Amino acid sequence: MKHFKIYITLFLLMLTSSRLWSQDISVSASLDTNMILIGAQTNIRLQMIQPKAKTVYLPMITDKIGDKVDMLSFSEPDTTVLSDGRLQISMSILITSFDTGYFAIPPFEYKYNVLNDSVYSSVNTNALLLGVFPLKVDMKKGITDIKPIIEEPFSIKEIIPYIIIALIVIVLLIVGIYVYKRIKNHKPIISLPKKPKIPPHIIAKKNLDLLSDKKLWQNGFVKEFYSELTEIIRSYMEDRFKFGAMEMITEDIIANLSKLELEKELVNETSKVLELSDFVKFAKVQPLADQNSQALKWAYNFVEKTKPIEKLNDKKEEVEP
């Protein structure tokens, strides 16, 4: 009996689901399908034809249509000019329902001006009936999704920012490790190409030439002469023999030189000159002019006799057949 009533109602609705007219405005509503499964979606199609000069207001669409039908979205009105000059305005409303049964969708109201802006009249669409049916559950299969999960299409654009961030982090890590290692090993962070090191004897000879050109002792600056002379030789010793001659007293310098394979006479002479230099520097001693020139001569001689032996000849011999 209950089903019979429903079918009668549906039949009556079908009969009235034609276009409704008011003056020269016609409106209609229809469903893509009037029977859906629970949770499935369907569209209500609204159509209105009106004269071009008439102002007609579209119906108000709310989240709930009736009691049990939910509005999901609705499209923008689509206006088409018909051949007779009238306008056809169409729109669709996406609906669903999560209850089962037959649900009436009430008519949609279109308002329009009658005389002037203050007097309105309206025209309603036909009512609709939507049947929502439960899904047959196969108890053997258990609970399953109604639809499978939609797979998002893979897009390279989406992962590009992550790739860039990862690359920046990797670069920063590499730079950080490099800087840490350089600092830990007491090395400059950016190592510039090293200039070829000038051998110490070349530097010493050049400095001795400069000292000789200054003619310090000849002009009465004896103390300055001996200070510079000993500084040049001590600096040379430091670079040549790798002991801290600049931070050593005469006694320690001689002790260090004695350990090296140097001529005994040369070491003795060095001792004498360094002691004389100490006298001049710290005891205001004024040596004879001859002693000054001898000291300079000793310096040249010391550098010459202790400079590293060049292995050029050996190489040549090796190359020659």
Place this chain on the structure above:
Amino acid sequence: MEMDIKELNDLIQKESSFVDLINIEMGKVIVGQKHMVERLLIGLLSDGHILLEGVPGLAKTLAINSLAKAVNVDFSRIQFTPDLLPADLLGTMIYSQKKETFETRKGPVFANFILADEINRAPAKVQSALLEAMQERQVTLGDVTYDLPKPFLVLATQNPIEQEGTYPLPEAQVDRFMLKVVIDYPTKEEEKSILRSQITNTKPENQKILNAEDIIRAREVVRKVYVDEKIENYITDIVFASRYPEKYGLDKFKNFISFGGSPRASISMALAAKAYAFIKRRGYVIPEDVRAVCADVMRHRIGLTYEAEAENISTVDIISEILNTVEVP
């Protein structure tokens, strides 16, 4: 007028003849310990007080006793104990019932040579009283200020072990000692000589070979010893390196030094170097002299941080590194 170095050398040759004699006299009773004897002479000649530190039995007291005996001057030995009072040291005013007035009773500090034995065993007020007398060279009893005799030399000893119940000298007070000499054990040969000399019955007696005037005259000669500007720069460089190690390429010590040498360190180093040059019969100071006295002048003037103590770094390590870093003129 500035004296010619040659004249000064001649004067030093003449005035320093007692150095050998003192060495001989002290050698009669002290075996080895040449470093300590030399430092005692430096203190004597440069008017600087000396703090001797060493474990018990290293002849610290005996050396000072022998030096005092070799010099014909007044000598007082004060054993510092926890119950010692400043008045026991400096003297006090005593009421005379007979005269009905207060009479001054001078303490043992009124002597030329003072041996302050185990100075760190007396409380701070006694140490302070002695150290004030050392600095001002005068003592005030009641309303009257008394000058201490000349020469006035304090030779203090302290024991690095047995710290319980001691009162360590504060940095400001320890700075008043020109030299802090650390005494080490004798060598095996020296130990044998000590053993032989002590098990025989003969006890050598020191002869008095000097008097107060000789010392004052020698001190005047020591003051004349020439110190070149280069040596002055060397001394200030060493002291500054202890204050600002990072400026001398010693960044590693920056966190180990809480305070460096005071200006008193520079003065003491120059005076001690002069005295050392005098002992070596020279009228001028050379870098060797500065290096010879540097450790004894600086070791008690450098403050170490907790980091240094945790890293087991001593002041001697720092001084040694400074000497190996600062350029010799």
